[in-house]
Amino acid sequence: MPSDVRVIAFPGAPNLPVFAALERGYFAEEGVDVALTTTPSSVFQMEKFNEGAFDIAFTAFDNIVAYREGMGAVPLSNASDFRVIMGATQVELSAITAPDIKQAADLRGKTLALDAVGTGFAFVLYAMLEQLGLGAKDYTPVAVGATPERWKSVQEGAHAGTITIEPFTSIAAKAGFNVLRKSTDAFPAYQGGIVATRQSWAVENAEAVRAFIRGYLKGLAWTLTPENRAAAAVLLQAKMPEIKPGVVDAVLASVLSPRSGLTPQAAIRPEGMQRVLDLRSQWGGSGRRLSGFDKYTDLSFYEAARSGT
Structure with a gap:
């Protein structure tokens, strides 16, 4: 059995x-x-x-x-x-932003959708944004849920950006959203x-x-x-x-x-x-x-x- x-x-x-x-x-x-x-x-x-x-x-x-x-x-x-x-x-994690957010500086004062604000994937996003010149006080992370929920919240304009895995990264890019940085570019492993x-x-x-x-x-x-x-x-x-x-x-x-x-x-x-x-x-x-x-x-x-x- x-x-x-x-x-x-x-x-x-x-x-x-x-x-x-x-x-x-x-x-x-x-x-x-x-x-x-x-x-x-x-x-x-x-x-x-x-x-x-x-x-x-x-x-x-x-x-x-x-x-x-x-x-x-x-x-x-x-x-x-x-x-x-x-x-x-x-796993390749990508910093995805709304079509009007062309660069990291555009995220200042905006909210970002995350699974939870203190998870490893959130830390990857924080580190990538730091590499792009943003500090922790430049944006506000908000707990939303897993990738489908986060992606939906950015699509609907509730948040300016999020972090995604596939297939959501490719779906977002195809729909005209911006990929500011990928974890594979930020870290060797x-x-x-x-x-x-x-x-x-x-x-x-x-x-x-x-x-x-x-x-x-x-x-x-x-x-x-x-x-x-x-x-x-x-x-x-x-x-x-x-x-x-x-x-x-x-x-x-x-x-x-x-x-x-x-x-x-x-x-x-x-x-x-x-x-x-x-x-x-x-x-x-x-x-x-x-x-x-x-x-x-x-x-x-x-x-x-x-x-x-």
Whole structure:
């Protein structure tokens, strides 16, 4: 009988390997029945993950760090149980602005839509704007929610800008919105997306965790195979109909690049993880210098899944 695994992820093109593993039966081959839910915000995701409503979270590495360190947007009772079990994406984050905001200076006195004002992706935006000459007092960050909600708020004129991932970056650019800066231009490496679980659940369900990882890696391998690009485009558009034919090539180019998207073999990037810690140390407001990403990880399930043990 298949093991049930409940997954919560942010909406976005980086979910393509999960879509592939579901559609092509890779999870089923490994004996896991995976149910995928997308989250409206990082707070919702982390609260439900903490409560045990979900077993696996595709989330930002910084979310795990923040809640483990007691710096999260809300207090969580079981955050010490959170562990990163494999990588997911380098992730390209883009500073998107309304058509009339042509340069960073135009953002002075304006509001920016964010998931939450103290998350890792927010720190990336703050750092990019600092590189473009803006200080923290030049704009006002506002908590709005996940990328679809943020993008909608900028479209409707409620906020002057936001930070996006694919496909929303390409959709925005196609619609005449401005891309002021991308994280891939700002930092040589940034471990944006990871896969996490709760250690207590993983220990009790070790084979299900390993089976999930094996299924995901099959989906990732299929996604990254060049011969499957056309089929991947069809699958992505079927799962995310907001991706129109005119932008799907740009979306895939970003997501399939190891510099801006999916990480080959779902490996973690040590330099990218350290970048996350550095940004939280700089912008997190605690005055603490964070180092040593190993304490947030347990790669034993990943290593066992890859070795076949």
